[in-house]
Amino acid sequence: xxxRRRIGASAVLSMALLAMTGAVQAQxxxxxxxxxxxxxxxxxxRVAAQAEMLAKFEELHPGVKVKILVDPTAAxxxxxxxxxxxxxxxxxxxxxxxxxxxxxxxxxxxDGRIAADGIENDDWLLxxxxxxxxxxxxxxxxxxxxxxxxxxxxxxxxxxxAAPTTWDEVCATGSKLTGDNLIGYAVPLGNSGGLGGAQAxxxxxxxxxxxxxxxxxxxxxxxxxxxxxxxxxxxxxxxxLYKTCGTTPETSLQxxxxxxHDGLRAGTVAMATFGLARFRALVAQGAGDDLHWAPAxxxxxxxxxxxxxxxxxxxxxxxxxxEAWELIKFATxxxxxxxxxxxxxxxxxxxxxxxxxxxxPAAQRQxxxxxxxxxxxxxxxxSVILTKFHEIVGEALQRMVLRDGSPEDAYDEVxxxxxxxxxxxx
Amino acid sequence: xxxxxxxxxxxxxxxxxxxxLLVIVMIYPTIxxxxxxxxxxxxxxxxxxxxxxxxxxxxxxxxxxxEARITAxxxxxxxxxxxxxxxxxxVILQSLxxxxxxxxxxxxxxxxxxxxxxVGCLWLWLLNPSYGPVRYLLSLAGYxxxxxxxxxxxxxxxxxxxxxxxxxxYAMVLVTAALQSxxxxxxxxxxxxxxxxxxxxxxxxxxHIIPTLGSTALVLCIMYVTLVSLIVVMTGGGPLGETTxxxxxxxKETLNSIDIAPAAVISIIVxxxxxxLGIGYSVLSARIKRSK
Numbered sequence: 070x071x072x073r074r075r076i077g078a079s080a081v082l083s084m085a086l087l088a089m090t091g092a093v094q095a096q097x098x099x100x101x102x103x104x105x106x107x108x109x110x111x112x113x114x115r116v117a118a119q120a121e122m123l124a125k126f127e128e129l130h131p132g133v134k135v136k137i138l139v140d141p142t143a144a145x146x147x148x149x150x151x152x153x154x155x156x157x158x159x160x161x162x163x164x165x166x167x168x169x170x171x172x173x174x175x176x177x178x179x180d181g182r183i184a185a186d187g188i189e190n191d192d193w194l195l196x197x198x199x200x201x202x203x204x205x206x207x208x209x210x211x212x213x214x215x216x217x218x219x220x221x222x223x224x225x226x227x228x229x230x231a232a233p234t235t236w237d238e239v240c241a242t243g244s245k246l247t248g249d250n251l252i253g254y255a256v257p258l259g260n261s262g263g264l265g266g267a268q269a270x271x272x273x274x275x276x277x278x279x280x281x282x283x284x285x286x287x288x289x290x291x292x293x294x295x296x297x298x299x300x301x302x303x304x305x306x307x308x309x310l311y312k313t314c315g316t317t318p319e320t321s322l323q324x325x326x327x328x329x330h331d332g333l334r335a336g337t338v339a340m341a342t343f344g345l346a347r348f349r350a351l352v353a354q355g356a357g358d359d360l361h362w363a364p365a366x367x368x369x370x371x372x373x374x375x376x377x378x379x380x381x382x383x384x385x386x387x388x389x390x391x392e393a394w395e396l397i398k399f400a401t402x403x404x405x406x407x408x409x410x411x412x413x414x415x416x417x418x419x420x421x422x423x424x425x426x427x428x429x430p431a432a433q434r435q436x437x438x439x440x441x442x443x444x445x446x447x448x449x450x451x452s453v454i455l456t457k458f459h460e461i462v463g464e465a466l467q468r469m470v471l472r473d474g475s476p477e478d479a480y481d482e483v484x485x486x487x488x489x490x491x492x493x494x495x
Numbered sequence: 496x497x498x499x500x501x502x503x504x505x506x507x508x509x510x511x512x513x514x515x516l517l518v519i520v521m522i523y524p525t526i527x528x529x530x531x532x533x534x535x536x537x538x539x540x541x542x543x544x545x546x547x548x549x550x551x552x553x554x555x556x557x558x559x560x561x562e563a564r565i566t567a568x569x570x571x572x573x574x575x576x577x578x579x580x581x582x583x584x585x586v587i588l589q590s591l592x593x594x595x596x597x598x599x600x601x602x603x604x605x606x607x608x609x610x611x612x613x614v615g616c617l618w619l620w621l622l623n624p625s626y627g628p629v630r631y632l633l634s635l636a637g638y639x640x641x642x643x644x645x646x647x648x649x650x651x652x653x654x655x656x657x658x659x660x661x662x663x664x665y666a667m668v669l670v671t672a673a674l675q676s677x678x679x680x681x682x683x684x685x686x687x688x689x690x691x692x693x694x695x696x697x698x699x700x701x702x703h704i705i706p707t708l709g710s711t712a713l714v715l716c717i718m719y720v721t722l723v724s725l726i727v728v729m730t731g732g733g734p735l736g737e738t739t740x741x742x743x744x745x746x747k748e749t750l751n752s753i754d755i756a757p758a759a760v761i762s763i764i765v766x767x768x769x770x771x772l773g774i775g776y777s778v779l780s781a782r783i784k785r786s787k
Contacts, residue, residue: 144750151538172753173538250625259645259733266733320624323645323734337625456751467734471647493754 098389099134100396103146103160107139114349118412125408126399133392150175150384158387159397161211164200164377165272165451168290171207172453172494177383179206182394192403192419194439199448200380203289208380209401210417211409213442215376216273216365219333219348220340223359224251232340232363234370236306239340243316246339253316255332255341256307258467259323267463268456269326273342275462276375276449277367278303285375285449291491294450297480302368304469304476311470322467333360342366345438349413364441376446378417415439454490461486528766532759539755549756558736558744559761566740568651569658570719576659577715578708581666586700588667589674600671607664615728618657619644622729644730647737654729654738658719666711673707674700706779713776717769741765 102123106116123135138157140146146160150173162170170176183197183206190197193210200210220232228246233239243253257269267275276285284294310317324332330347332338334354342365352360365374381397383390399405406416407424415438416422422439426432452458465482468474532549534541553559584603588596606614621629622643630640644650681699690698723746726732732739732747739747741761748758 153540169753252625259731266731319642320645322642323624323730325731332625335626454751454753460747460751464733464735471734490752493752493757 098132098392099136100159100387100389100393101136101138101157102396103138103140103143103149103157105139105141105143105161106137107141108137109139112353113412115409115412115414118409118414121411122400122405122408126396126405129399130392130395133389133395135396146170146382153386155384155386155388158384158389158393160382160384161379162208162382164208164210164380164448165276165455167208167380167382168202168451168453169455170382171202171290175385176207177385177387177390179209179383179394179397183209186398188398193417194415194419194442195376195417195446195448202450208382209397211379211381211401211406212414212416213376213378213439213446214344214346214415215374215438215442215446216277216342217345217348217362217438218340218365219343219351219360219362221333221336221338221356221359222361224336224339232361233366234364236310236366236368239366240309240314240316243310243340244314247315247318250337252318252321252332252338253340254310255321255324255329255338256310256317257321257324257326257329257341258307258463258470259321259325259328266460267466268459269324269329270463270466271455271459272377273344273365275303276377276451277365277372278306280375280447280449281368281372283373283447283449286452288450290450290453291494293452293484293487300480300483301476304466304479307466308469308476312473319470322470345415348434364445371445373447374441374445375449376442377448378415410435415442452487454487454494457490458487461490525766528759528762531756532763534756536754536756538753541756545756549760553757553760556757558739561736562739562741562744562761565651565738566720566742569655569738569740570716572652572655573658573662573719574712574715576655577663577666578712580659580663581711582670582704582708584663584667585670585674586696589671600667603667604664606661607668609661611661611722611724612728614657614661615725618653618660619729622653642734645734647735650730650734650738654726657729658722658725661725662715662718665715666708669707669711670704673704677703706782709779710776713772713779716772717776720765720768720772 104119106113106119108116108120110116123137127134138145138160140157140160143160143162143166146157146162147170148154149156150170153173153175167176188197194213195210197206197210200206200208218232224246225232225242228242230242230245233242239254246253256274258267279285279295279299281299284296286292287294311319311321321328329338329341329343330351333341333343334351334356336356336359345362348360348362352358367374381400383393383397387393400409401417403418403420406418406421407426410416410421410424410432411426413435415435422436427436462483465479465486468482469476469479531541533544533546534549535543535545588600588603591599609617621627624630624640624643624645627643630643633640641649644653677699682695685695685699720740721742722740723742726738726740726743727746730738732743742765745758745761745765748761749755752758
């Protein structure tokens with residue numbers, strides 16, 4: 070028999086069930102986030118910062134859960150985009166590999182969302198406008214990375230030399246350092262340990278050497294924008310480092326990221342231009358306090374340096390684009406960036422540097438690098454076939470060194486091979 | 496006589512899943528591969544039919560012929576070394592006999608149990624021109640090793656050495672099995688006739704192991720033709736592309752190119768080569784069975 074108590078209890082139960090169903094439905098939204106930071110790696114402070122940022126986001130958006138897809142080389146993200154899959158929903162990609170992914174047609178354009186949310190152009194270490202590719206936004210800047218000269222201070226002190234600021238000084242300094250089993254200044258021209266030859270060279274050295282005026286590739290990422298003179302000068306410098314300065318032995322020809330990293334760590338490489346993201350790991354892995362940094366060498370001591378960084382992109386086929394955009398906004402917004410900064414990254418948001426964390430002396434290095442990005446950083450356009458370009462230019466420069474070719478021949482080889490590859494892109 | 500319907504239905508029920516699996520994992524991808532080879536693609540999607548243009552493009556590309564040469568060098572070099580060392584170790588261990596042979600056989604089998612990536616990393620370290628043991632030991636003997644894997648004329652042969660080191664135990668095991676099946680009376684007969692050790696090998700051992708060697712060679716060939724990871728780890732295809740085999744080229748092109756059709760063309764060429772080798776293997780296996 071229906072009593073008032075039974076009716077009341079049923080109503081309460083029904084409401085509770087409804088609420089639970091609602092909660093379950095809300096939690097049904099799961100975003101897949103492709104990142105190279107593996108949550109299982111408890112030694113990397115960036116992992117802890119990433120976890121804290123994502124936890125804060127989930128706290129602010131109770132109906133959304135974030136599932137991490139560990140993707141060290143962003144290959145899964147690339148495959149997902151190339152095949153038109155809806156997963157992962159968002160991902161971290163380097164600014165230089167973004168044009169290749171945009172070409173899939175599956176990276177969402179963010180212009181409308183940025184305008185609708187009134188995201189400021191100037192609250193970034195470099196204006197947000199510089200993150201455009203071919204006139205549109207396809208990703209939000211998460212951090213900035215400027216090449217640094219990393220060197221083993223003890224070796225330089227022993228040789229009685231100071232850290233070089235120009236290529237001429239690299240030539241003079243490196244020759245005093247190079248000896249048996251010691252490379253004065255490593256120029257990584259190789260592709261061992263991975264694909265896409267000379268990627269490390271392109272990332273840290275060539276993108277600055279070839280674009281002193283910021284012109285690397287055309288805005289649409291197709292035609293080469295650097296001049297013949299610029300390339301020949303860069304190739305000549307590299308050849309001199311290998312052949313006449315006595316700075317870079319030919320063993321460096323096969324070097325890629327790993328070999329430079331190992332060399333700096335072990336002290337068999339005295340100096341190299343390398344990515345700031347590796348500094349902390351090198352110190353922890355054995356280089357210790359002996360590893361110092363300085364602005365990367367250039368033709369003049371105050372030349373601009375090409376800056377790159379990670380962009381957070383939205384999969385155009387995501388089943389939850391609005392929620393994914395909320396996550397992107399949070400990860401690249403002042404609050405999320407202040408959390409991520411604790412991991413040691415040079416976060417992209419200017420206002421994140423007002424966070425209490427940056428009052429800590431331990432954050433001084435990040436502040437110095439951020440200052441370097443603001444003062445000497447420049448952003449360039451990259452090729453839609455950048456991996457191929459690196460492969461081509463690496464091989465041409467290797468040939469120049471190994472077969473004693475001329476910089477002019479290297480340029481002609483690069484141009485003809487690049488044009489041939491570009492012709493295959495519709 | 497025509498099969499009855501229940502028998503036909505039963506056969507279909509038994510073979511249906513296998514046929515479906517074959518269609519899904521072999522026939523469909525192969526058809527797709529041919530389709531891609533006749534198209535211009537945007538990543539994995541064919542966007543326009545171009546007929547045999549991709550074949551013309553690939554066959555007129557000097558890189559293709561360089562890759563063909565490098566593939567031939569790699570396969571022939573690895574195969575020769577693996578077979579020679581496989582036969583030598585098998586014969587020596589067989590003549591040694593006893594527990595010692597079993598222990599050595601187990602130790603020699605170790606490289607085969609390692610993953611190719613581990614083998615690549617090991618040899619990369621051994622052959623490091625700055626701090627590698629090979630360079631160190633040879634320098635003690637007053638020999639300048641040069642760039643080793645950085646030397647375009649030497650790199651492929653060093654990779655050949657590494658792949659032979661990894662694969663010779665496979666040949667050793669199969670040849671050992673063949674050796675153990677040879678009747679002792681045959682060796683005794685040669686001895687009675689006053690035959691030397693060489694004569695025993697020439698007239699008894701060799702005829703018995705040659706069919707096994709043939710089938711081993713075919714399997715190894717197929718493995719070498721499709722091998723990628725060892726080269727990726729050791730050289731990435733360099734220096735100057737001098738270690739880029741067909742399979743590595745396919746791998747790199749598929750990962751790095753927007754139009755993957757030329758990679759599909761090379762895949763078809765590798766597929767045909769493997770088919771020929773596979774048919775050869777089947778024929779040889781059948782012949783060995785019949786001879787037994």
